[in-house]
Amino acid sequence: MRMRRILGLALAAATLVGVSTVGAVSAGAASSPNISRDDCTAAGGQIVARPYDGYVCALPDGTTQAIT
Helix, strand or coil: CHHHHHHHHHHHHHHHHHHHHHHHHHHHHHCCCCECHHHHHHCCCEEEEECCCEEEEECCCCCEEEEC
């Protein structure tokens, strides 16, 4: 019984470490460079408000960047 508990704790710890690592990698990969409002309009972009997400710059090529 004690061995089973130790293995269970080790598995739970390894799972938590794996999930936090994957979350950190995904968050880093999903982020895009920030742009200022002036740079956005100078590049021909349009400032768009997203509910609960702040403002983004929608550029003519279809990409979006966070507003700083």
